Amino acid sequence: MLGKIPIEVEFQPVTMVKIRILGPNGNVKITAPDGMSEENILMSAYSKNVWIRKCIDIIQNRARFSGIESYIRTIYIWGKLYTTEVVKIKGKSEIIIDGGILRMYICPGTEIEARQKFFDKWCCNTVKEAASVLIKKYEPLMETKVEELCVRQMYTLWGRCSRKKRGISLNSNLVKHSPECLEFVIVHEMVHLIQKGRGHKLNFQRLMDKYLPVWRTREWELEYEVDKGLSV
Numbered sequence: 001m002l003g004k005i006p007i008e009v010e011f012q013p014v015t016m017v018k019i020r021i022l023g024p025n026g027n028v029k030i031t032a033p034d035g036m037s038e039e040n041i042l043m044s045a046y047s048k049n050v051w052i053r054k055c056i057d058i059i060q061n062r063a064r065f066s067g068i069e070s071y072i073r074t075i076y077i078w079g080k081l082y083t084t085e086v087v088k089i090k091g092k093s094e095i096i097i098d099g100g101i102l103r104m105y106i107c108p109g110t111e112i113e114a115r116q117k118f119f120d121k122w123c124c125n126t127v128k129e130a131a132s133v134l135i136k137k138y139e140p141l142m143e144t145k146v147e148e149l150c151v152r153q154m155y156t157l158w159g160r161c162s163r164k165k166r167g168i169s170l171n172s173n174l175v176k177h178s179p180e181c182l183e184f185v186i187v188h189e190m191v192h193l194i195q196k197g198r199g200h201k202l203n204f205q206r207l208m209d210k211y212l213p214v215w216r217t218r219e220w221e222l223e224y225e226v227d228k229g230l231s232v
Contacts, residue, residue: 017044021055079178095122123172124151134186144194161189184218187211
């Protein structure tokens with residue numbers, strides 16, 4: 001219980017706590033890493049106490065309007081925290097960011113799997129659009145050309161490159177981190193395209209220092225954000 005608010009807890013093989021407010025009654029559901037203690041789960045819930053109560057009020061008020069169903073959670077986009085609303089309405093499916101709210105408009109009856117695919121595609125497109133701008137910025141500086149750019153879900157890498165295809169692949173989850181982190185990953189992979197030899201030895205570090213002097217800070221920020229659980 002969070003005060004008088006009942007909480008449902010499920011354990012899964014995840015790395016961070018996820019809190020969802022489900023409509024139309026505003027039920028609180030927490031997904032926690034396997035083995036996490038009850039004390040730590042409650043601490044996570046209490047740290048979001050104000051946000052939870054605000055979301056419950058929004059959902060209960062919205063429930064008065066027929067034809068609209070939604071649930072609310074939070075997500076980081078480009079390092080900033082947004083309240084996410086999934087709104088079921090007839091019409092075109094789309095995602096719109098309005099102030100501090102990210103709204104996903106979907107048709108009634110859309111399955112959870114289809115909804116997730118739609119959001120994943122939006123993440124890929126958003127990262128690709130931002131990455132294209134950064135690549136164009138660094139191509140003349142580094143005197144190289146990126147011939148292929150791919151954005152997809154990756155589970156162990158933020159990015160990778162192919163010297164043979166002159167291509168770069170990026171993790172779509174970069175959309176949840178700051179634009180500076182995306183810039184770091186892009187420069188990192190482009191340096192691999194131009195460096196002599198492979199790996200992250202002295203030559204690689206010198207090139208990173210040349211094109212992005214603050215790369216060590218950006219690398220630390222990216223790993224720190226992962227530890228802080230800036231993820232859906």
